Amino acid sequence: MTTDAASAQQWQEWHQQRLDAVRAPYGPLSVTGTYWIAEATADGALEGVPGRWHQTADAVVLRADIMDGLMLDGEPLVGEAELAPGPQTTVRVQHGERRLELLRREGQWAVRVHDPSAPARRVFTGIRTTPYDPHWSLVGHFRPYQARREVRVENADGRERTLELGGEVVFTAPDAREHTLAVSVVGSGALWAVFADGTSGESSYRFRFLRTGAPGPDGSVRVDFNRATLPPSAFADGFLCPFPPPGNTLDTPVPVGERDVAR
Structure with missing residues (x-):
């Protein structure tokens, strides 16, 4: 196999891996929105996102009751939890099949929603x-x-x-x-x-x-x-x-x- 042919084969394998990652259940096509906690209502409500979200300088405090249907680390979340990921990590909260990913940009916290049933995945x-x-x-x-x-x-x-x-x-x-x-x-x-x-x-x-x-x-x-x-x-x-x-x-x-x- 020539050098160009080998490079083309490696590229084809890379391209297939890209396709698999993009259309994965929680890949980029699954994102349905990013919601800034600073824009929540006074009681911490974010439109379309269960729970009550409040940010501090170093963390996010999430409050939920049984009716919110939230899971944290695989366990039902009832009451209050402090979410404080490190600079290179994320925290995910589960709501049914949806994953609520916590992220931070320039001191502001947001919740990004991943949904395997997102319309973008269906039409891709x-x-x-x-x-x-x-x-x-x-x-x-x-x-x-x-x-x-x-x-x-x-x-x-x-x-x-x-x-x-x-x-x-x-x-x-x-x-x-x-x-x-x-x-x-x-x-x-x-x-x-x-x-x-x-x-x-x-x-x-x-x-x-x-x-x-x-x-x-x-x-x-x-x-x-x-x-x-x-x-x-x-x-x-x-x-x-x-x-x-x-x-x-x-x-x-x-x-x-x-x-x-x-x-």
């Missing part, structure tokens, strides 16, 4: 995706910033939030021109970019995500646009995905990767 038929093209699997170079930078960008829910950037990746596209993307450093040094391009809003969704592995000691990194993915906000409302930061709209079409949701 796949992800429109361009077949693998080896010309768009590129070698790039990562240039870290001396200090991480914070920029304010609009999010998919219409609010502005901070996006932390750790450097930029420089690469030469098939158009033979050099391009640059600002990236965040995540996990064990992997890179993540939010970008748009000449196809955005036309033959592809308005923006996409691109993830890479950790750069090598010399800063080299594989930039494979075949694995550009749709953000969760493409699958369902209720996500807070950031839009591309300044400079991350490429002035060239990127005709590969995930394009849009098929319904």
Whole structure:
């Protein structure tokens, strides 16, 4: 098997794993809403969400009675419970088949509802995706910033939030021109970019995500646009995905990767 054929096979396996994750019972298609606790009524009621929700500086207090039908850690919740996930974790409360996920952004708490019976799951038929093209699997170079930078960008829910950037990746596209993307450093040094391009809003969704592995000691990194993915906000409302930061709209079409949701 040639190198390109092996890469295409690996991409096909990755694509299938993506489809399986997206259409999973509690995948992105299951999200039916995100509800900010600061917008609850005076007694803590959130429209369409059982229980009474109140936020403190470090936690959320949830009050429920037997009629609310809530489960916490597999046990009926009657009375009061303090929910305080760590910075990289979530707390899920069960309401029948629905999962109520607690999340926090810039000091504000919200409840995100996952429902396996969500309409988006019922009408989903796949992800429109361009077949693998080896010309768009590129070698790039990562240039870290001396200090991480914070920029304010609009999010998919219409609010502005901070996006932390750790450097930029420089690469030469098939158009033979050099391009640059600002990236965040995540996990064990992997890179993540939010970008748009000449196809955005036309033959592809308005923006996409691109993830890479950790750069090598010399800063080299594989930039494979075949694995550009749709953000969760493409699958369902209720996500807070950031839009591309300044400079991350490429002035060239990127005709590969995930394009849009098929319904």
